[in-house]
Amino acid sequence: MQIKKAIITAAGKNQRTLPLQTLVDRDGQPKSALTIIIEEVLKAGVEDIGVVVCPGDAAAYRAAAGGYANRLTFMEQPAPLGYGHAVWCAHAFTGPEPFLLLVGDHLYLSDGAKGCAQQLVEAAFAEACAVSAVQATHESKLPYYGAVGGQLVAGRKGLYQISQVIEKPTPTEAEQKLIVPGLRAGHYLCFFGMHVLTPAVMEVLGEDVAAAGPNGGVHLSPALARLAVRERYLACELQGRRFDSGVKYGLLTAQLALALAGHDRDEVLANLVDLLARTPAR
Numbered sequence: 218m219q220i221k222k223a224i225i226t227a228a229g230k231n232q233r234t235l236p237l238q239t240l241v242d243r244d245g246q247p248k249s250a251l252t253i254i255i256e257e258v259l260k261a262g263v264e265d266i267g268v269v270v271c272p273g274d275a276a277a278y279r280a281a282a283g284g285y286a287n288r289l290t291f292m293e294q295p296a297p298l299g300y301g302h303a304v305w306c307a308h309a310f311t312g313p314e315p316f317l318l319l320v321g322d323h324l325y326l327s328d329g330a331k332g333c334a335q336q337l338v339e340a341a342f343a344e345a346c347a348v349s350a351v352q353a354t355h356e357s358k359l360p361y362y363g364a365v366g367g368q369l370v371a372g373r374k375g376l377y378q379i380s381q382v383i384e385k386p387t388p389t390e391a392e393q394k395l396i397v398p399g400l401r402a403g404h405y406l407c408f409f410g411m412h413v414l415t416p417a418v419m420e421v422l423g424e425d426v427a428a429a430g431p432n433g434g435v436h437l438s439p440a441l442a443r444l445a446v447r448e449r450y451l452a453c454e455l456q457g458r459r460f461d462s463g464v465k466y467g468l469l470t471a472q473l474a475l476a477l478a479g480h481d482r483d484e485v486l487a488n489l490v491d492l493l494a495r496t497p498a499r
Contacts, residue, residue, distance in 0.1 A: 218345045223263045227321030228294040236321040243479030249281040261334035267310040299434035305422040323410035327457040341413035346449040350409035356388045362407035363438040366395035375454035384438035
């Protein structure tokens with residue numbers, strides 16, 4: 218289960234400009250969000266990166282990638298036909314190989330020496346199967362994420378055999394179908410925005426694209442639900458956090474997280490304290 222290729226999806230209508238935004242990384246250097254994601258992938262040992270973009274966006278992404286631009290292969294999603302369709306647009310790039318998949322509007326912050334993508338790639342290599350990264354998430358956030366249900370793999374902390382996949386479930390639906398033993402009440406395993414997937418996923422998505430026709434939407438979560446029936450498919454809790462830059466204050470939260478985990482932590486904390494002291498309560 219050698220992972221040699223990665224896909225970054227960035228074709229969503231509300232997503233396409235987010236990877237182009239500039240943030241200050243943990244090393245104190247200004248970088249585009251795309252560059253930070255690319256470096257996450259490279260630390261996992263994956264060097265062949267495909268980026269799915271809207272028609273006409275490749276030039277902006279190539280500029281945002283800076284010195285990493287020569288590592289990127291661009292593919293266009295010709296119409297907004299769903300996230301699953303965007304992934305399928307990279308099927309010629311991935312071919313008959315497993316691949317790492319990341320969403321372009323998320324940033325990842327590891328709690329340890331290994332990056333989140335590296336942790337996931339190593340888990341997939343060890344288990345020789347598809348593995349999706351998940352994070353225990355409060356039910357109030359269910360409208361933003363796909364979620365999984367399953368059972369803890371015996372003797373393996375943070376590793377689950379997936380039995381159900383539901384996109385943006387309601388709290389009632391999650392309580393009925395997605396309870397995972399050991400999680401806090403009101404919390405569910407929601408997708409982290411990062412997966413290692415097998416070629417079977419592209420086969421399933423291809424079936425969905427053909428069935429949907431030229432104007433039909435194709436989504437990833439139903440395809441992953443079918444993958445769980447076809448082959449062994451696991452979820453893994455990583456030592457780290459995801460930051461969705463597409464939600465309200467998402468970029469701000471991601472920037473604060475990077476700053477507080479980086480070289481300039483003390484300066485940032487001092488500035489925050491000063492700002493709080495000078496801001497009147499409302």
